[in-house]
Amino acid sequence: MARTETLRREIASLDNKIGTLKKDLGKQMDAATRASTAASRKQSEASRTTSNSTRRMAESAAEREAKKAALATKKEGEIRAKIADAERSLSQKHSSLASAERDEQRARDREAASRAAKERSAQQARDRETKKRQSQEKAHAREVARLSQLPPQIRYVTVQPPSPERLRVLYLTANPHAVETTLEHPDGTSETSGTWLRVDREVRAVRQELKASRWRDLVEVEHLPAATSQDLTSGLNYYRPHVVHFSGHASSLGLLFENEEGSQDGSDVTFDLLARILDATDEPPRLVVLNACESFAGAESLLRTVPTAIGMSASITDLAAITFAAKFYAAIASAQSVATAIEQAKIAMLNASLVSDSKLPQVLARDDVELASLKLVKPSQ
Structure with a gap:
């Protein structure tokens, strides 16, 4: 006391x-x-x-x-x-x-x-690292410019093995229940208010964390906003993603995508139907991340198609969902295992005083998958 x-x-x-x-x-x-x-x-x-x-x-x-x-x-x-x-x-x-x-x-x-x-010291260290990286990039650009001006030469170059494949993440966001109202004041100013999920803020946070990650060049995020179930099918065909990520509304029965006709009511996709959509491709994703309320209820259904699924066991707040996604992909882009990435995301939620939310992320994998050794980013040695 x-x-x-x-x-x-x-x-x-x-x-x-x-x-x-x-x-x-x-x-x-x-x-x-x-x-x-x-x-x-x-x-x-x-x-x-x-x-x-x-x-x-x-x-x-x-x-x-x-x-x-x-x-x-x-x-x-x-x-x-x-x-x-x-x-x-x-x-x-x-x-x-x-x-x-x-x-x-x-x-x-x-x-x-x-x-x-301490914060000033950390910021100064980040500034020094940024300046160092920028200096290296400028030096590289000058060297490329210099070499481009030299006369052609015949060089015997040892053929290097191909670089590791980039991790492709299909990032779908949907917010069909969003409501926004603009109030005009007599002085000519306006004020906008409403109720909506901050899914765009989540994608922005993920991109920022990826930029600061060691192997950011090995991760490619394709964002499909206001996504419909048809967008998911098209994305699977076009991008051939290794990871499918969904952020938006969900329940213990399924996900809520945008309505094809533009209605705010949304379009329900049950977890069984989602599993069939993911299976209807020659190259199903390796991981599905459902960053939505009660979405872990569908993990078992998804294992019929994908080897690993992550979901939330109950309702999750906007801030918690943003924190989880940003730190999870920051760890993935640092060549950490899926198990470690989930743990780092949970710790970040605890550090943000999101104690109850930190217990929500859950993962389910097939018996032949070892989460502690499952790494989605494999940099060359």
Whole structure:
């Protein structure tokens, strides 16, 4: 527990204690007043009576009341002393709390400064790497220009083995439920609001991560926005993708593609039908990634066609879907295995405080597939 929290609790306890003592003080003051009044009354009765027995009884009663008044006065003094001690302690606690709050604020300031310094250092390192890469590219371009100006020469060049095949990713996004409204203000300005999935932001984040990856040239992303089921078939024929990725709406029954007629209602494609579409090609993809809510429910159906399928076990937020996709493909483009890529994406979600969402990505593979050794990008050695 933080020092400030402990002090605040101690201050609250002292405030309660002082309040209780003040109530007790009031009671003792009332008791002393009542006893003194009663003693004076009895003493007055004793002085007025002519009966010796009545006088002795009144004087005895007056003496008892006087003792009660004295005792109450004594307790009153003790309580006042306790109140004074408690108030001194309370003042010290307030001083200690103010000092502890200043210390904690200084610690937070130091931590913030340290984070800022680390971020500046990291940014400077990235800037240096960018400048180095740009310098190398310029040097290469100058060398190519120089060689192009030299007279032709006959060279005996050893034929190199072909480069590894580029990983082709067919990236389909669909958002048929998107609703957008534009409000015109009297001053001529306009404001646009709506409800839609940020699938374009996801593709942008993936491309940015790929640009920063070591073997970015070995990954080719073909994005088909507002995709229909027919776009999927055409994409399979034209691009022959190794990976098919879908981002959009889904349920435990299937995916929601754009409607061919442009309707906002969308077009449902069950997981069984999706498996048949993926199978209706001579070169089915090696991996299907369904970055959509409850899409992992269809993974088992897809294994009839593809060896590996990734999906989400429940509803996933926009930010979580974007974070997962960006970090997953960043790892793939760094020649990491599918298992490692999924783990790195989950860690990135945890770092973004998306704790519950980090549990959603799930993978299912055939028995002959070892996810820990399945690498989709294989750079030349």
